[in-house]
Amino acid sequence: MIQYDEQNQIFHLNNGEISYVIKITQELQLIDLYYGGAIDFENDFMDLLNQSNTGFSLQHPSGIPYEKMSMTYGTFGKYSLNEEAFLVKDKEGRVINDFIYSHYEISNQKTILTTLPSSYDNQKLSQTLILYLKERSNDLWIELHITIFPEKPLLTKHVQFKNKSSEIYTIDLAMSGVFSVDGEFDQVIAFNGAWIKEFTTVKNQLSNGKLSFSNYNGVSTHTYQPFLALAESSSRDNRGEVHGFALMYSGNFKASVEKNIYKQTKIQMGINPFLTSWDLKSDSIFETPEWISVYSDEGFDKMTHVFHDFFLNNVMPCYEENRLSDVLINSWEAFYFNIDEEKLVELGLEAKSLGVEVLLVDDGWFENRNDDTDGLGSWVLDRKKFPNGLKVIKEKTGLKLGLWFEPEMTHLKTDRIIGKNFSLTPSRNQFVLDFTREDLVDEVFEKVKKVISDFEIDIIKWDANRPISDLFSENLENQGELYHRYILGVYRFAKKLREHFPHLIIQSCSAGGGRANAGMLSFALSTWVSDNTDACERLRIQQAAAMFLPLRAIGSHVTASPNHQMLRETSFAFRSHVALFGTYGFELNILQLSSEEKEAMVKAISFFKRHRKLIQTGNYYKLKGNDLSTQDEYAHMVVSKDGREVIVGVFQIASKANWEGMRLPLKGLEKKAGYEIHGKVYTGSYLMRIGLHFKQVFTGVQSDIHEKIGKIGFGDRTSEVIYFKKCY
Numbered sequence: 001m002i003q004y005d006e007q008n009q010i011f012h013l014n015n016g017e018i019s020y021v022i023k024i025t026q027e028l029q030l031i032d033l034y035y036g037g038a039i040d041f042e043n044d045f046m047d048l049l050n051q052s053n054t055g056f057s058l059q060h061p062s063g064i065p066y067e068k069m070s071m072t073y074g075t076f077g078k079y080s081l082n083e084e085a086f087l088v089k090d091k092e093g094r095v096i097n098d099f100i101y102s103h104y105e106i107s108n109q110k111t112i113l114t115t116l117p118s119s120y121d122n123q124k125l126s127q128t129l130i131l132y133l134k135e136r137s138n139d140l141w142i143e144l145h146i147t148i149f150p151e152k153p154l155l156t157k158h159v160q161f162k163n164k165s166s167e168i169y170t171i172d173l174a175m176s177g178v179f180s181v182d183g184e185f186d187q188v189i190a191f192n193g194a195w196i197k198e199f200t201t202v203k204n205q206l207s208n209g210k211l212s213f214s215n216y217n218g219v220s221t222h223t224y225q226p227f228l229a230l231a232e233s234s235s236r237d238n239r240g241e242v243h244g245f246a247l248m249y250s251g252n253f254k255a256s257v258e259k260n261i262y263k264q265t266k267i268q269m270g271i272n273p274f275l276t277s278w279d280l281k282s283d284s285i286f287e288t289p290e291w292i293s294v295y296s297d298e299g300f301d302k303m304t305h306v307f308h309d310f311f312l313n314n315v316m317p318c319y320e321e322n323r324l325s326d327v328l329i330n331s332w333e334a335f336y337f338n339i340d341e342e343k344l345v346e347l348g349l350e351a352k353s354l355g356v357e358v359l360l361v362d363d364g365w366f367e368n369r370n371d372d373t374d375g376l377g378s379w380v381l382d383r384k385k386f387p388n389g390l391k392v393i394k395e396k397t398g399l400k401l402g403l404w405f406e407p408e409m410t411h412l413k414t415d416r417i418i419g420k421n422f423s424l425t426p427s428r429n430q431f432v433l434d435f436t437r438e439d440l441v442d443e444v445f446e447k448v449k450k451v452i453s454d455f456e457i458d459i460i461k462w463d464a465n466r467p468i469s470d471l472f473s474e475n476l477e478n479q480g481e482l483y484h485r486y487i488l489g490v491y492r493f494a495k496k497l498r499e500h501f502p503h504l505i506i507q508s509c510s511a512g513g514g515r516a517n518a519g520m521l522s523f524a525l526s527t528w529v530s531d532n533t534d535a536c537e538r539l540r541i542q543q544a545a546a547m548f549l550p551l552r553a554i555g556s557h558v559t560a561s562p563n564h565q566m567l568r569e570t571s572f573a574f575r576s577h578v579a580l581f582g583t584y585g586f587e588l589n590i591l592q593l594s595s596e597e598k599e600a601m602v603k604a605i606s607f608f609k610r611h612r613k614l615i616q617t618g619n620y621y622k623l624k625g626n627d628l629s630t631q632d633e634y635a636h637m638v639v640s641k642d643g644r645e646v647i648v649g650v651f652q653i654a655s656k657a658n659w660e661g662m663r664l665p666l667k668g669l670e671k672k673a674g675y676e677i678h679g680k681v682y683t684g685s686y687l688m689r690i691g692l693h694f695k696q697v698f699t700g701v702q703s704d705i706h707e708k709i710g711k712i713g714f715g716d717r718t719s720e721v722i723y724f725k726k727c728y
């Protein structure tokens with residue numbers, strides 16, 4: 001998959017799906033010649049160098065106009081006067097910029113990062129190109145790692161800085177790489193958000209200039225997700241070129257897209273350089289987060305499928321028995337802090353009898369934690385609420401046991417928290433522990449380890465409910481290292497958890513959807529995408545998240561009606577249909593459900609159990625919804641990998657008078673195959689061109705009105721889930 005053309009000094013990574021071409025110039029600089037759909041190895045790409053010169057600019061002995069090219073990993077002042085990918089200074093503050101290509105290596109494996117999460121390749125079929133750059137007069141090295149996987153239109157990139165000298169250098173900027181794409185890309189899609197408003201899709205028109213999205217929360221990323229898609233304005237779900245980028249990082253990140261006067265579009269992603277600098281001491285390394293780049297020439301759907309498969313097989317912890325989620329009930333919206341053994345056992349027994357598999361004890365189990373003003377991080381179980389410990393809940397209910405944690409936080413103002421003189425900006429009455437301190441990470445880990453072992457916990461929900469503000473750590477000489485060292489501490493903790501409890505299931509969460517990123521998902525199997533559990537809001541949020549996160553990773557629960565965040569009423573069926581396209585769980589006091597609702601719950605759980613493999617591992621397609629404006633109709637579907645099973649969910653928020661009806665063309669079917677739906681056989685071509693029909697009949701004088709309510713077209717917030725199979 002990786003070839004080196006010695007004569008033209010060109011590296012070409014090509015797996016039949018994508019090509020990435022890099023040239024070593026006469027000045028020993030690396031420039032990108034091409035990145036996009038696959039182009040045969042036979043071509044030498046040399047015509048691309050043949051550009052008209054750029055006039056009064058930096059001199060280039062070889063005559064290559066660098067301004068019109070894209071540096072593979074460039075720095076300011078060396079053939080470029082742009083904001084390039086990195087910036088290093090020596091101890092006198094001089095910019096060190098004379099990095100030249102030294103040599104390369106092709107390794108038959110995926111590089112695993114030492115300090116940060118990385119994707120893996122269990123099949124050992126990937127290849128990694130490692131390009132070594134050396135500073136001309138300093139023993140300072142940069143390694144560019146680029147991995148290509150067979151048949152996937154996907155690459156991963158990361159960079160390592162190595163100081164082999166006795167000097168100290170400061171890294172002020174170190175992005176995870178640059179991609180320069182050919183084509184008329186002018187749509188930039190990102191996810192903007194806030195608490196209970198996560199994953200709002202923003203679509204920006206790109207003309208000349210730079211668009212950038214950054215996060216400054218330190219702990220989490222509600223504001224922007226470390227994901228970006230770049231598309232042509234003509235690209236649609238199933239056609240056109242699309243590039244998707246996801247960063248495996250949970251801290252402050254920056255993503256930018258720039259179109260210059262020469263019509264080049266460059267994308268960069270990496271650690272946010274704001275208030276960040278790193279002292280690269282003698283004999284040390286600095287790694288940038290891994291960056292995943294996906295290319296699709298068949299629209300957004302294909303990009304989504306490539307991301308989903310990659311998350312499931314190369315990012316998320318991989319062990320067969322937990323590939324699919326258990327049906328879980330969470331105590332939070334059922335009782336909030338007001339939990340005790342009696343209530344949870346009663347809830348658990350009822351849940352078990354209805355088919356639930358796990359009971360997760362959310363916030364409220366620490367001593368004195370009866371609201372959010374006290375008790376956080378004591379790691380002592382409240383014996384008033386739980387006189388017999390927690391294991392007893394598991395024993396009495398027969399359910400697996402989950403437990404909520406917030407390991408990085410405390411409500412105590414001590415010298416162990418981040419912030420100078422403790423004059424901190426308040427946030428939820430809590431403080432961030434100084435996880436830049438490895439000893440503190442290890443100490444908290446020992447406490448957590450004891451709790452997990454003592455109570456035989458199967459699943460943890462790892463929460464983080466305040467941002468870092470008032471930046472200061474007693475532990476650091478260079479405060480510019482705080483944000484990144486903090487996240488390194490978080491990953492150190494996560495790594496220890498995985499090592500000690502290889503089968504522990506981790507759900508990530510940060511005040512809702514603050515940690516819905518590839519970094520956390522390399523330790524966790526799901527992420528709580530929002531504290532907004534209203535089914536209508538969730539349709540939008542979950543569909544947006546599913547643009548790159550697999551449904552296995554999208555935490556989705558049926559909660560009470562009226563909903564606690566939106567005060568909106570919805571039927572049990574509607575809520576359940578929405579939650580089905582995710583991890584499917586419950587978060588309400590089911591003891592208060594009517595007998596009809598409990599009956600519906602039993603049926604819904606057994607339906608989910610029968611189809612969870614299809615839902616969580618099949619190909620997901622968005623059919624309607626999740627555009628910029630608030631949508632009234634949503635629909636999505638999943639087709640199993642073998643193409644034999646299909647599940648469709650259709651949702652209508654408001655009923656309409658004298659409605660024209662809905663024709664819902666499906667996707668991903670075989671044109672000539674037959675599919676049996678409600679006793680009638682349709683071919684794939686019919687279902688994909690014409691689709692399913694939903695209509696309304698005049699209800700004014702109908703006697704069967706109650707049987708119809710809830711079906712699409714009959715009342716507000718209606719939904720249908722249709723499962724069918726291929727019959728020939």
Ligand code: DGJ
Pocket residue numbers: 332362363404463465509510511512528530531
């Ligand atoms: C925020 C989370 O998003 C909620 O689900 C819940 O766990 C609370 N924290 C508990 O404090």
